[in-house]
Amino acid sequence: MDYKLFPLGDQGIVIELGKDISYITQHKVQFISSHLQDYPVEWIIEFIPSYTTVTIYYHAMKIEQLTKGRVLPYHYACEQLNNLLSSIVLDQRFESRIIEIPVCYGGEYGPDLDYVAKLNHISPEDVIRIHTSGDYMVYMIGFAPGFPYLGGMSERIAAPRRKTPRLQIPERSVGIAGNQTGIYPLETPGGWQIIGRTPIFLFRPEQDPPTLLKAGDRIKFISISTMEFKEREAREKHDNNH
């Protein structure tokens, strides 16, 4: 497996697995992440996968104790990672979970749906049809708890960010920014074009894992009515003690 190691400060190492967003690089990122998850290493505090990297945070002092100070913690960590990465055989049959996300499009939940339609010279129904027919890959989680960086949106519904960001976008809003689509887990300011909202909570701090999605998942959006939205939201709130 081709990779490069870079230090991130004095207690982190970036494992770079590629330069560009691609399914192959993502596959490597997911594979190493699952390995680290399944076989925890005592001097690794945690790791963060991204589009092309897996960053690990390590306990410099734990390494210092393990090696009785014979070697610099960074050098030890690199050597151990090299051993680990050279022993990993990439499994070709890596399977993604497919997560269905119901979305109530337009109306009060998706105030920018009509704008996105007009901009692309199609009807709002077309935007919904195209958005729900996509196969979206969760490349990474970041920005906010459970916020997925998704790939795979059709350019036919692309729309630039709003010139003036909204001060508050309600939690669970589904939006478009450029060629990207995403879901806001928390209420937050932001410039995305909001086309709908999901009744499902992406961040569930009381549960383990605390988020609905993880890197490597695939997403399918499903269009639901306002009534279905309200029923589902009430059920979700009840289940999540909100």
Add this chain to the structure above:
Amino acid sequence: MITITKPGLLSTIQDLGRFGYQKYGVITSGAMDSLSHRLANLLVGNDENKPTIEMTLIGTSIQFHQDTLIAITGGDLSPTIQDQPVRMWRPVLVRKGAQLKFGRAHSGCRAYLAVAGGFSIPTIMNSTSTYIRANVGGFHGRALKAGDQLSFAEKTAQSSKMIKDLHNRERDCPFVEMNWSVSSDLIPQLVKKPVIRVLNGRHTHLFTKESQEWLWTKPFQLTQQSDRMGYRLLGPQLHLEKPLEILSEAVTFGTIQVPADGNPIILMADRQTTGGYPKIGEIASVDLSFLAQARPLDTIFFTNISLEEAQLLLIEREKKIKQLKHGIYYLAGGRQHVHG
């Protein structure tokens, strides 16, 4: 139990941070000045990770409803008990009914209050730290407010010994100070215009030669938009040699990232887990505490150190903390178990 009578500018419950959940986009939070947080806990006989109150700049007041062993560390926010100055960096027994007040910020920005046993705060995702934006952790997921009452968790045997030792001294005073404190070389020395040690970042070499030189030589000022999430700096604008598309990836406490406007931002305790701006440097772990004590409008300088130097400094500091731990144990009366 204590009651917060005035919350001050921003008072939150923090520990050493929430780890293991960054891959889900959950930020670490935790004490900005983790060294001061740890020492406060050690001084009252607690485990280093117990929740403390992090107070910012001015104005916090706290009422004690029971005799309590406390330690105050971090920035000097002029603490008083019943209007008498109380010394920091040492165990102090506060008597029932006394009021602890923080006044003017004499030096530094953030003070830490530890109580024996630690505050009784539910753990969520392995941490008691407050994650305000997600309304999670700490005291009901928010900053402390006037009227909030916090109780304590169970004390260690070491804390009980110290309390017993102090209890019978100066019975008429509202508080009794221990006659020993943290040795001065562990206390972060807060100077004007501190020089912060910085490691090269992932993209340092992609900045113009001029920008790299400015980073190591010119002063930078913390703007008013500097908080627990990040310090926005004003100084010479730093630019890449040529435009570069960077994919979002992990960042860390002390990452210096540079958005397109050229004004660097240092990521602090409440940073997001990932970022897509070029990284010109990474603050050495041993200097994060000094940085945490810098205030908006303060001026700082950066100096370049190697990864090796940074790790050796960290190891050296951790050894000192370990010695201190043994020393406190010894002084607190645990003489039969001294190793250090």
